[in-house]
Amino acid sequence: MTTLRLAAFAVLLCAAAGAAAPAASAAPAREELDASFACASPAGWSAARRPDGVIFSAAGDPSGVNPVITVRYVGPDNKLYATVDAYMSRITAKPDVAIPGWKTGAVSSAKVAGRAAKRVVNEESDFVPPHALTTQEVPVREEHVAVPASRGFYVLVFRAPRAAYAAQRPIFARVLASFKPKL
Amino acid sequence: MSQTPLFALLVSAFGCGAFAQNAPADGVLVPPPPPDVSAAGQSDEPKSVGDFVSRIMREDDPETAALLLGSTQLQDALRAADPVDFPKLFEHAAELRDMEQMLMAPANLSTLRLNILSRAGCRFCQNPERMEAWAARDRFVIDAVKKELPEVFWDWRALADSQRAWVVAHGDDAKSWERLTMLERRGKLDGWAQQELDALSKLNPSTPAEVRAMGERIYVVFGIVGAEKTQPVLERLNQASVAVAKLAQARMTALPKDRALRQALADAQNAADPAARLAALNRLFDGLGRPDAAVRAAAPAAPGQIFDDRSRKLTADLLRGGLMREISGTWAGDDLAAFFKDHPLNIAVGPTQMAAIAWYQNDVLSFNEKFIQEYVKARGKNIDDLARDPVLLGGLIHEVAPTFVHEATHQEQDAWAKKLGIPFYGGEGPEKEAMTVQSLYVLQKEKLDASYRRYAEANVGTSTFVREDLALAQDLRQSGANWFGELVWASHYAGFPSIASNAWTNIALRARVAGDANAELARRAKRPAAEQQRLAAQADFAKSYPSVDALVADFPKVGGDALRDLLGKLAKADAGEAGVYDAYQQRLNSVDATTDERLKTLNDGAAPRDAVPLPATVNH
Numbered sequence: 001m002t003t004l005r006l007a008a009f010a011v012l013l014c015a016a017a018g019a020a021a022p023a024a025s026a027a028p029a030r031e032e033l034d035a036s037f038a039c040a041s042p043a044g045w046s047a048a049r050r051p052d053g054v055i056f057s058a059a060g061d062p063s064g065v066n067p068v069i070t071v072r073y074v075g076p077d078n079k080l081y082a083t084v085d086a087y088m089s090r091i092t093a094k095p096d097v098a099i100p101g102w103k104t105g106a107v108s109s110a111k112v113a114g115r116a117a118k119r120v121v122n123e124e125s126d127f128v129p130p131h132a133l134t135t136q137e138v139p140v141r142e143e144h145v146a147v148p149a150s151r152g153f154y155v156l157v158f159r160a161p162r163a164a165y166a167a168q169r170p171i172f173a174r175v176l177a178s179f180k181p182k183l
Numbered sequence: 184m185s186q187t188p189l190f191a192l193l194v195s196a197f198g199c200g201a202f203a204q205n206a207p208a209d210g211v212l213v214p215p216p217p218p219d220v221s222a223a224g225q226s227d228e229p230k231s232v233g234d235f236v237s238r239i240m241r242e243d244d245p246e247t248a249a250l251l252l253g254s255t256q257l258q259d260a261l262r263a264a265d266p267v268d269f270p271k272l273f274e275h276a277a278e279l280r281d282m283e284q285m286l287m288a289p290a291n292l293s294t295l296r297l298n299i300l301s302r303a304g305c306r307f308c309q310n311p312e313r314m315e316a317w318a319a320r321d322r323f324v325i326d327a328v329k330k331e332l333p334e335v336f337w338d339w340r341a342l343a344d345s346q347r348a349w350v351v352a353h354g355d356d357a358k359s360w361e362r363l364t365m366l367e368r369r370g371k372l373d374g375w376a377q378q379e380l381d382a383l384s385k386l387n388p389s390t391p392a393e394v395r396a397m398g399e400r401i402y403v404v405f406g407i408v409g410a411e412k413t414q415p416v417l418e419r420l421n422q423a424s425v426a427v428a429k430l431a432q433a434r435m436t437a438l439p440k441d442r443a444l445r446q447a448l449a450d451a452q453n454a455a456d457p458a459a460r461l462a463a464l465n466r467l468f469d470g471l472g473r474p475d476a477a478v479r480a481a482a483p484a485a486p487g488q489i490f491d492d493r494s495r496k497l498t499a500d501l502l503r504g505g506l507m508r509e510i511s512g513t514w515a516g517d518d519l520a521a522f523f524k525d526h527p528l529n530i531a532v533g534p535t536q537m538a539a540i541a542w543y544q545n546d547v548l549s550f551n552e553k554f555i556q557e558y559v560k561a562r563g564k565n566i567d568d569l570a571r572d573p574v575l576l577g578g579l580i581h582e583v584a585p586t587f588v589h590e591a592t593h594q595e596q597d598a599w600a601k602k603l604g605i606p607f608y609g610g611e612g613p614e615k616e617a618m619t620v621q622s623l624y625v626l627q628k629e630k631l632d633a634s635y636r637r638y639a640e641a642n643v644g645t646s647t648f649v650r651e652d653l654a655l656a657q658d659l660r661q662s663g664a665n666w667f668g669e670l671v672w673a674s675h676y677a678g679f680p681s682i683a684s685n686a687w688t689n690i691a692l693r694a695r696v697a698g699d700a701n702a703e704l705a706r707r708a709k710r711p712a713a714e715q716q717r718l719a720a721q722a723d724f725a726k727s728y729p730s731v732d733a734l735v736a737d738f739p740k741v742g743g744d745a746l747r748d749l750l751g752k753l754a755k756a757d758a759g760e761a762g763v764y765d766a767y768q769q770r771l772n773s774v775d776a777t778t779d780e781r782l783k784t785l786n787d788g789a790a791p792r793d794a795v796p797l798p799a800t801v802n803h
Binding site: 068159 | 624
């Protein structure tokens with residue numbers, strides 16, 4: 001197993017820093033946060049870097065749905081969920097129209113990187129190929145782990161076809177165990 | 184298929200001077216260093232023109248290729264050193280980047296194969312031995328894909344026994360097979376696939392295991408001939424799958440002492456093909472007073488359920504008015520109403536070999552008539568009933584409106600690209616955006632419109648399309664736009680071109696065309712003066728070409744000025760490619776930001792109203 005170290009990326013907190021900046025300053029001061037993290041990269045999975053995180057994907061599940069692990073940082077300026085609690089609340093919100101096979105799990109406590117994290121497992125489904133006469137429904141299990149940071153938080157998500165979940169869960173466990181956030 | 188204005192595609196440039204080609208900070212155009220690269224590796228950088236040529240052209244080294252592609256100064260220096268051969272060097276560097284992009288993400292075997300086959304002009308991609316050796320060395324290519332490559336390229340050892348026997352019977356062996364390109368291998372296997380298609384079109388599986396086995400055989404054929412040619416046997420498989428499952432259900436049903444019903448069951452058991460089995464099952468379930476929507480949808484169509492030109496036009500007219508009414512009052516509806524004020528809204532209903540239920544092309548939004556046919560069949564209705572029965576039409580419009588929003592978003596993207604003078608690419612940006620807009624529409628619609636919500640609640644258990652739309656909407660609500668797009672992309676579109684790979688594919692393609700144009704000009708320069716004059720005075724290019732190969736084939740027949748003009752346009756397009764990339768990325772970022780703002784304002788828990796009336800029938 002190799003260790004993937006994401007290049008440090010800057011989160012610009014223009015509004016917050018601007019408010020604290022001296023009134024005489026024409027341009028708001030910019031404060032840069034290094035919200036980078038390190039985690040184990042699952043062997044044989046692809047790793048696609050994103051500005052705020054990474055997506056690991058595995059190929060070849062017979063259902064046509066690729067198991068995916070995402071690790072990302074969520075800043076305190078996020079429009080939809082600025083805190084761990086807001087994230088958990090959104091991720092456990094029930095659909096307006098109940099979808100057969102979908103279940104929202106209960107939020108529980110977890111320890112990740114030595115921090116008190118929140119965890120939930122939802123049952124969902126995917127449809128492959130999308131919007132086609134031959135579309136098949138694939139039951140999917142999705143585990144979210146939200147880890148607090150000194151500002152904002154990190155989210156680690158494991159999403160896999162339900163039939164493959166148990167066999168692949170140890171891979172996610174290794175990612176969780178190796179996760180080292182900087183903030 | 185219509186003639187593609189490839190000439191325009193090749194030379195369309197984007198005038199965004201502010202974008203530096205080698206600048207993106209997150210390393211999308213320029214690949215980031217791999218995780219275990221150390222500073223010591225940098226002393227091994229190529230230092231001379233010879234180093235670059237050797238490493239890129241002979242060693243297929245993707246890191247040297249990335250170095251070249253990421254530096255305009257380096258490109259200028261190498262172009263000045265060898266103006267004739269530089270396009271070939273640049274072309275191969277872009278090919279390496281393109282292939283690396285494709286193979287560093289998980290994709291199923293058939294998608295990989297079809298993607299590689301689609302790059303017919305890429306000599307490197309079509310060489311199995313060279314590609315596999317390169318992929319084995321490339322640290323970005325993931326292991327799962329490396330393992331699949333022998334099968335992707337139809338290596339001798341990966342052929343099925345029946346394929347190998349066919350190939351041997353037609354004059355090849357392991358040695359001669361090794362020398363063939365991927366396209367040549369496909370050409371040879373095409374005969375085997377046709378034979379297999381014939382056999383599959385006669386199969387009548389009667390157990391779940393036989394259905395699975397048929398599906399596996401179709402999958403192999405699909406990898407050779409593609410979706411269009413396998414569609415008829417896929418339909419037969421779908422019929423067989425429904426028939427076998429429903430026959431098992433029928434066998435478990437206690438039948439009354441009714442001779443016709445018992446005969447229907449016997450007919451279903453002894454049917455000669457899946458269609459006959461479905462027809463018998465339909466008689467059985469209808470006779471029991473428990474009509475089965477799945478059996479009805481898959482069963483052979485009655486005369487009133489078969490589309491003709493008149494009913495296609497009638498249905499398209501009904502959809503045109505009904506869909507715009509259906510989406511009005513939503514964000515997507517308002518955006519599209521504004522768009523269609525000065526753009527054509529052309530709705531068509533037609534046959535297709537594709538499995539998609541709708542598609543967009545050249546200002547026309549088309550619906551797959553088979554989907555509509557199955558919708559009316561499942562309800563025991565005829566196509567003309569859509570004009571007479573507002574509830575039937577209303578249900579259809581509820582079902583297809585999210586897809587209409589998706590495809591209409593593609594039309595908006597096409598118009599946007601035309602306005603900027605850049606090519607309209609499929610793939611990452613457009614699909615993420617269309618999925619996002621469609622899902623936000625569903626999320627808002629189920630909150631605003633009680634009639635839609637009732638329809639969704641009543642049909643979520645039986646309609647895959649309703650369930651899929653609601654599921655995507657909930658995913659968007661939970662994740663927000665950006666990560667919804669990422670997950671949809673990772674889960675559903677593996678192997679489709681990313682925004683960056685579209686750029687590399689076009690750069691490679693243009694480099695190849697420029698190389699051939701330069702070679703033609705160089706050839707002419709060596710001819711006697713009189714012949715040079717005659718060649719220089721030849722005609723201009725045609726307005727459009729069916730393929731890049733056809734364009735290149737015309738090079739000896741066009742004048743020297745036309746070739747030089749083309750080279751100038753190609754260079755301009757290359758310089759603008761980074762701007763095209765940037766424009767697509769910015770559009771997606773903007774859609775994500777707008778979507779998150781809108782998601783934030785959606786009032787969770789608000790009771791929906793009957794604000795949008797059921798679509799009325801259209802008078803003719």
